[in-house]
Amino acid sequence: MRPARAGGVMTPPIAGQPLLEVDHVTKRYRKVVALDDISFNITDGITGILGENGAGKSTIIKILLGLLHPTSGTAKVLGTIAADSVAVRARVGYMPEHDCLPSQVSAAEFLTHMAEVSGLPPDMARTRAADTLRHAGLFEERYRAIGGYSTGMKQRVKLCQALVHDPAFVFLDEPTAGLDPTGREEMLSLIRKTHREFGISVLFSSHLMADVERTCDRIIVLHGGRLAHSGEVAHFTKETETVFIEVDTNRAELVAALERRGVRVTPDGGGLTVQGSDQSIYDQVRDALVEAEAPLRRMAPRRRELTELFEGRE
Numbered sequence: 001m002r003p004a005r006a007g008g009v010m011t012p013p014i015a016g017q018p019l020l021e022v023d024h025v026t027k028r029y030r031k032v033v034a035l036d037d038i039s040f041n042i043t044d045g046i047t048g049i050l051g052e053n054g055a056g057k058s059t060i061i062k063i064l065l066g067l068l069h070p071t072s073g074t075a076k077v078l079g080t081i082a083a084d085s086v087a088v089r090a091r092v093g094y095m096p097e098h099d100c101l102p103s104q105v106s107a108a109e110f111l112t113h114m115a116e117v118s119g120l121p122p123d124m125a126r127t128r129a130a131d132t133l134r135h136a137g138l139f140e141e142r143y144r145a146i147g148g149y150s151t152g153m154k155q156r157v158k159l160c161q162a163l164v165h166d167p168a169f170v171f172l173d174e175p176t177a178g179l180d181p182t183g184r185e186e187m188l189s190l191i192r193k194t195h196r197e198f199g200i201s202v203l204f205s206s207h208l209m210a211d212v213e214r215t216c217d218r219i220i221v222l223h224g225g226r227l228a229h230s231g232e233v234a235h236f237t238k239e240t241e242t243v244f245i246e247v248d249t250n251r252a253e254l255v256a257a258l259e260r261r262g263v264r265v266t267p268d269g270g271g272l273t274v275q276g277s278d279q280s281i282y283d284q285v286r287d288a289l290v291e292a293e294a295p296l297r298r299m300a301p302r303r304r305e306l307t308e309l310f311e312g313r314e
Contacts, residue, residue: 129142
């Protein structure tokens with residue numbers, strides 16, 4: 001059973017009401033424009049904020065946390081102006097990108113302290129620390145000094161400190177930074193589990209498109225401090241009106257056979273993309289494969305990749 005949130009009982013957001021509201025936010029550092037008139041709303045679930053390094057991801061998170069003030073525009077978290085940082089921080093968690101953990105204390109001691117700082121009484125803080133470490137798979141290692149942890153374990157401790165006071169919303173800044181493929185998958189699974197089991201909504205900042213695609217329900221794409229795209233992940237990765245084909249041999253012969261049938265063919269990595277996805281296209285591809293004596297390895301509707309969101313942008 002989940003303990004009460006820090007600071008007493010919270011009034012839950014109204015269903016469908018935005019948890020985060022960014023309204024024409026601009027942030028300038030003298031002549032440098034870090035954010036340029038961006039607006040978006042976020043409801044519950046897991047939202048990815050995607051962009052190259054320097055796109056403005058960390059800046060908008062710090063504004064939403066009340067750590068930075070926008071040059072113009074407003075940002076609200078759970079209906080509260082983010083600049084009112086004390087009120088906001090009692091209801092949100094933050095996992096920073098940089099290494100910020102004390103090396104000489106145990107994870108249990110550190111998380112208990114963080115829970116107490118957030119307003120939980122000592123007994124409840126110890127219970128929450130233990131429960132959160134169990135959730136992250138660190139319960140057996142809870143009394144070891146953090147300095148002896150692996151990179152993956154340290155990342156999970158950082159996630160735990162963002163969760164230990166039972167927030168309504170958490171900000172995760174590059175949570176898979178420095179992790180190997182196995183560690184990345186473990187962290188992404190833990191983020192999904194956190195939302196699924198605790199109902200905590202997440203804003204997940206990353207420059208790794210595959211991580212966002214596999215973890216998030218929605219995306220916000222920043223490019224050079226401007227809002228480039230926003231919407232459901234499924235909208236950007238849905239099947240397109242093309243078919244992707246891979247063959248083991250006789251690729252040139254297959255191209256020729258398709259072109260004789262009037263089918264538009266485009267090289268696509270190690271395979272081919274043909275225009276159209278109705279039954280007639282599949283029939284023509286089948287006949288061309290037989291004519292070219294090309295052994296088929298794979299054929300499927302082609303899905304757009306999130307990388308295409310940046311194509312054609314400077």
